[in-house]
Amino acid sequence: MMNDKNSQKIVDIIQNWARKHSIWVLAYGTGCGAIEIPPTMTSRYDAERLGVRGAATPRQADVLLITGYLTVKTMKRVIRVYEQMQDPKYVIGFGSCTINGGMYYDSYNTIKVLDKYLPVDVYINGCMPRPEAVLSGFAQLQKRIAEGRANGAQQYKDNLEWYRANQKKIIPNWIMPDYNW
Amino acid sequence: MSFFDLNGTLKPLTALKQFGKKPHTISYPKESKEAADRYRGLHFNDLDECIGCGNCSTICQNAAIDMIHIEGHDGKKGDSGLRPRVDNGRCCWCALCVEVCPTGSLSLTKDYLYVSEDPDSFLWTPGKDNPEGKEQISFFSTEETSLNVLDRVPMPELEGKERVKSFAEVVLGYNEAEARAEASRCISCGLCTEVCPEHMHIPEYINAIAAGNDADAVRIIYDNNPLPEMCGKVCTRRCEDVCAIASRGEALAIRWLKRYATETAVTADITREIVNPEIREANGKTVGIIGAGPSGLTAAYYLALRGYDVTIYESSAKAGGATMYGIPKYRLPIESLDKQIDYIKSIGVKINFNTKVGKDISFKEIYNKFDAVFMGVGFPDAWSLGVDGEDAKGSMQAFRYLYMINSGDKVDIGDKVIVVGGGNVAIDAARVSRRFGADVTILYRRRVEDMPADWEEIEGAEDEGVHIIPQGIPIKVHKDENGHVKSVEYLKAEMVPDPKGGRPKPVAIEGSNTIIEATAVMAAIGQMGDYSFLEKEFEDKIKIERGRFIVNEKQQTGDPKVFAGGDAVNRTADAISAIADGFRACKAIDEMLSA
């Protein structure tokens, strides 16, 4: 008879294995990076082989792909989308501009450092990242999930106040519902 | 259209044609399509080839490239010691940095995978962090695609045939459009400033010229050089050797640009107006300067600006030292030099001409009269060849010859002149002799490419019809019955490589004696100092070693009150080094006297 701790561990492993093989990506092209998503998903690179496919609504999606820069206006929508997503949920920062502003580092309308506002699991560098890079980003995410390190949702919950303060700094007019996550 | 359209229903079944065909899919990560040969992926920087000019950093519109110190690259002349570090959180993979890299050390590779969970890991140093990138270079710049302007704006010159008719200045100078075009090639790295003995603010004045602001350029130039027009014409311009653009193309014409800027100030008065220097109130201290050469004039000018009462003692009738008497007027016209000296005098510098220290006034008197003394005495004497028959009439030192010509004297050289030596003095003497109609031959021990003279000068001499006999060692001067030079006998030499790795040595070939006819022979194999003016009592303090004064880094001799500079101190023996000495001495004197 196994104790609870061990059985939990086995459950976790099975859960992570399952999660790793069904990564549903929310169909929300937030920036120019969205242009390499169709090639990734279609016949040449066929991401569905890896269990990566599109999901129409946040409630069904596992991964929020931040495809590049986020303008302040999109940021607001992205926060809402992220909060609507069900746990487990992951964020992939796609392209240089999610890391340190990219070419828009001096623009008045784009955020520069994504992880100040959302917990990011994996960054894929490039401008534009090639489909191969996108796929290896997903592979990295799968690895992270399998190792049980992809706990962005928990991190977000734990540090909600910090994230909120950062988000509110750039979104002055905060009219947001609280979602039941 | 009917409800059921047979054709329209069946045609889409064409998709079934694909059934069983080999898919187009690249099953990444099992297989991966190789990036194209020109793919713009991650950077690679050849750290040894890179000179740290920072042009990549300034072209980057995303401010993605920082210049940082990395271990093992401490920098040297022509290398700032900094290397680019790329922030891939900014980089947009546009490769403009590659296009502007003057050395071509920076390139992009086929590697494009950069996936990480840590957002702080995207700061990296190409070359150091990816040494394997060297094998994957894909996007690089060539001379053809480089965005550096590699070709210099050609300097208009007189034709060789025209030149030999007179002492008119050979180089005509840039006009405004040419100067702007040439100045706009500069990438403002500043590598040149380090090799300039005087550390002139080169990128700043070039940028001022490029921006169309010549007055500012003149002001910047006069900040630490009071004889810039002279430098603009005859400087040895070591700055151009390390120019970043020169790694692939022709160096910026830094010298000609300085010349252009200073020539926009046409007279001494206009110069004064443009430079408008701040002259401090007289502080009552006095400085005596021996020799009105570049070092003496520089020290005098900047001391005068600092409020000192400065007096120069000059043995000749005109100021300028070697630049006045050693350099032929087709390179540096007398009006140009006069203009600069008038300007220096207008600041309040007093010059006593025709006053030879040791004869007309004793060094001791100067020493006692002034609060500080600066000696810029130069090398007034020349080495002789040391061969038989050198005492013949028509055998002379090239340096003396130039001195006499520049003083306005006539020298009889006949119609066949042989100049022995390969330095600038030799070329100058040869070209001057050409202007008096003589047939001139230069005899040099080594090969033409070993000549220490400026390549431009050598080319100019060849254009004017000067013959050069390389690898020839003179052994005897033959005299005619009147005791006049008749011919020169020399031995052919072969170059023997130095086993220690030094430059090859010429070794005479026995029996290869050749005789060429001559009416005059000029030795141009070096100059030396004359320190006879120093009284015995100073010998203990003011030390001389191998023909030069011993000074510290402040140009101070063993006697704290006495400073020295110029040819009589430094080995490079060019005008800009002399100016640097003068400037350093000025600062040291100022420091000492205002303490």
Add this chain to the structure above:
Amino acid sequence: MKELKESIIKRIKANFADAVERNDFKDNRLDFSVKKETIPAILFYLKDEMGFVHLSDVNCVDWLEDGELEVVFIVWSPADKIKVFVRTRLDRDNAVMDNLDMIWRQMNTYERELREMFGVQFTGLEAPEEFILEDWQGPPPFRRDFDSAAYAEKTFWHRPGREDAQDVRESIADRDGEEIPDFAKKYSR
């Protein structure tokens, strides 16, 4: 082409006395500067009477030094194959002009953008107040006195870790002891 251009200039000058033309372009381009009151009339005239039916572009240039905003309309005649620039200058502090979206319907979008980005007011424009920006509280951002980089620095974070970057020029000057005078520094890169 030359005659055509001249006849267009003649017709415009006859109808709009304040039009100042420029005709030194090599390609098929003409340029008229008018007072802002003339803009609706000249655009109507160009479109209805002269066949310049296509509005290519509308935009605004901020001439901060002159205290003026310049609005430029580019219209194209598919029949004559000529493009005409019509430009007018507005006072920067009081940038008001007439609404023009009855001439070309897409003007509405351009006017919304100019209003938001340059603060040009169009009297009679019916459109939601916000166009591209949301809850924007600063000055019209495309005006030249708005400093985007400074705003970004103030509002957003930049990732730290790059503070050890060095300036090539300064590091060389430090090494060799060169003193760059202050007045020269503006020419350093």
Add this chain to the structure above:
Amino acid sequence: MREKATTLYIGPQHPGITGNMMVKVQVEGDTIVKARTEVGYLHRAFEKLQESRNWLQSFTLLCRFCVPEPDPVEESYARAVELLEGREVPERAKYIRVLMLELARMASYMLWYGGQNGSLGLYTMGQWSVGDRNYILDLFEELTGGRVYHMYIWPGGVRRDLPDGFADKVLRTMDYLEKRLKDYDDLMFENTIFQKRTQGVGIISKEKAVEWGVVGPVLRGCGIKSDIRIDDPYEVYDKLDFIVPTQEGGDIWARALVRRQEIRQSIRIIRQVIEKMPSGEFYNRIPNPHKWTLPKGDAYARTEATRGEVGMYIVSDGSTHPRRTHFRGAAYVHGITLLEDLLIGENVADISAIMNSLGTCPPEIER
């Protein structure tokens, strides 16, 4: 009896929307009675950023204006700068530019094939055309070094010459794609679903097209022959033989047919370009980019893109940086006022199809 109007927000996160924008529609039943677009989700202030970048640095931003088809933007900027400066472009560069533009046109249309069909629920087409589009992107990669962002057409010419054997590769790819286009026809244009969903939907009349400033394939789909390549020829289009297809009807179907023919014309142009391309220089080198100034003045250059007329207006005050740049996008005209008007009376289910047929490209609207 009138039904009560309901407000629906379509986007910005919506799988049917072409990019990151929103359409707010009021519907009665599923008929739209009022539509309002909301854009600005992708505003990066390019025009502002260009003012703080010099004339060359500005060039790297250009391809981000419209991601599916970046080359016409680069082309417009390059030509505007050349016009202002009076810089000559070598003949070979002109041909290479046309080659790039036409390849870009094809790539963009193939993405559109996928999008238009995806908007109607026909997903196989997307698998094919977007997959085949990779072959064009491979060509781009080989020529320019980038799949999506080429940064290749720049003032003075193009950045690199054609690599060895490139022309043959282009021709082989063209042969392959021409064969595939037949399959596309079977799958798409012969398909009853496609026909029924597109015919008579989103009709624009001729008069309206002119009044609302419609351009490009949408205008040609209304039966008006208008193409900048013919009307205001640039580069070497006047030396090439091609036709500008037009189609009566003004509905989605007509626009699709125009695009169907244009992609074939592009293949034709590319073959001519390869055949006629002269040898020689490909680049008239610009001076040192740090000190490169343009004379005072302004210039406007426009290019025919897949969405219609795109243009670049630049103003120089004689310095090293642009005083102002302005990008005129075709989607700017189609995607806001026209779309708002066109949606009235249509079904909610057709919003996506209509947006796709207009070539709405939000990043181009907001820049």
